[in-house]
Amino acid sequence: MISAWAVEAIARLDDEMEQAGSTPLRAFPLPAGWGVRLWLKDESAQPTDSLKHRLARALFRQAIAAGQVVEGATVVELFGQVGECPRWVVVGAGTGATSAAVGRHLRSHDLPGRLAVVDPENSAYFPGWASGAADYSTGMPSRIEGIGRPRMEPGFAPDLVDLVVPVPDAASVAAARQVRQVTGLAVGGATGANVWGALELITRMRARGIRGDVVTVIGDAGPRHLRTCHDDTWAEDRGLDWRPHAARLERLLDGGGLW
Template sequence: MIGGWAAEAVARLDREREDTGTTPLREFPLPGAWGVRLRLKDESAQPTGGLKHRLARALFAQVITSGRITEGTTVVDATGGPMAVAEAYFARLLGLPYIAVMPKKSSGAGVERLGGTCRYVHPPLAVYEEAARLSEEIGGHYLDHYRTAAEVDWRGASLADELFGQLGECPRWIVVGAGTGATSAAIGRRLRADGLPGRLAVADPENSAYFPGWATGAPDYATGMPSRIEGVGRPRMEPAFDSAVVDLVVPVPDAASVAAARYVRQVTGLAVGAATGTNLWAALELVTRMRDRGERGEVVSVIGDAGERHLATCHDDAWAEGRGLDWRPYADRLRDLLGEP
């Protein structure tokens, strides 16, 4: 049992989860004659605007209940983007100082708005060593979210529980991206623990280690190259990624991710990031296979990065062209498959 500050901190996390409520399932339009339904589980409705919100909450609960964080502990992590923002949000909720160590060219504005501090380092791969060094120097705790994500209990109050409660009937496929790998592991384990008939697919961008690592059965596979798609893909197989519960990993070209993100915006109005495009492209591959085999049923894709900031990234021609991502051929393929827009 835990008591005192730790008990109150966990209670705050539980209340935050209850107050946040359930994120929506959004319909993605497909031709009715196909007999296949596609829905998007939209984690962008979380308070920090993305899928990392649940993970950050679970990480804080894990390190608090294990005694690694106590009242007043400074939390340090090597991270940026949505993960850093989500961690800063929960650190503020719990009254804990927070420092995000991130590459020099990153923007820490979201962290700073939430009262956190950013430490910028170069080269980018130095963030891990600097976060560990800094936390030891100041007597803080290095959260190390890629490692800690592997410890998170996947049972109870998780994305998987909420999703299956919404669906009623298990879909044929659930499609997720993989950053830490914690989300795919939680959903895959839930499918197997309950003996559900659905299958799990992971959508993987270029340069990521997950597809080749899964395909070859090499748990230590590494590409050494960073993903260009924010939020998904890793240069190494992370500890939280459980390849044994993944039925399929779908490699997705980065330019296809950009085209699919733009298509989502056209048909739903959501300014999603390229990671949602990665998921949608993989989901449509599975939908097309079902259609061609005459199978009926549902595919659900977990998304979590809708936000106006993406209007200046994958929805901006200059941004995509500056990264050598020619989305136009993939946009043509989507139009041929689904029709206009």
């Protein structure tokens, strides 16, 4: 039997969630006539400026309730804001918890949307997913904060993922800078990877004449990223030449040039 303390604790978490409200869904500008919209679910608007706030709240609630499932809140809110199920939902994978929650929601509600996971250099998720090796390991750390792992993590559910998109680290830097240019938000490389992967999928959709929405996530944003992927010296010290990727983005977004 659940205790009075647990009831009160869960109620407080629920109150905090209600007061926080929905995080914004920001439109990423694409050329007119593409027939595709790209939406950025801005989790940096959470009280702690991070997607991890929502996950931490859900994990605390689950632990207190001792078995009550609370995963998938982000997805339910997101779909309500878009108005219909997007063609693709694009997320990164650190522990794999977010992609697993999204995938479970899509499957359990029999939704037509598909799930793509972006993966940086050195990470085990793309080769592990592609090869079907649940114990795949690269032994190398990711250079993109928040996503990528040297081995397949237990929380990652490859059977719920429709596609894993490998993203060059320098491309993540270029896309993060592009997001800052259009939104004013100093996002990290993980968000850059999300947007780069989303644009890859949009390019494929256009080539096949497919219209619809693609949704990805702004995981966090803040001044600290100005000292990393938005800083030329930081990028150059790590051998990340973002300029060719930035030029590629500019050609694409200025008029739909070849990806």
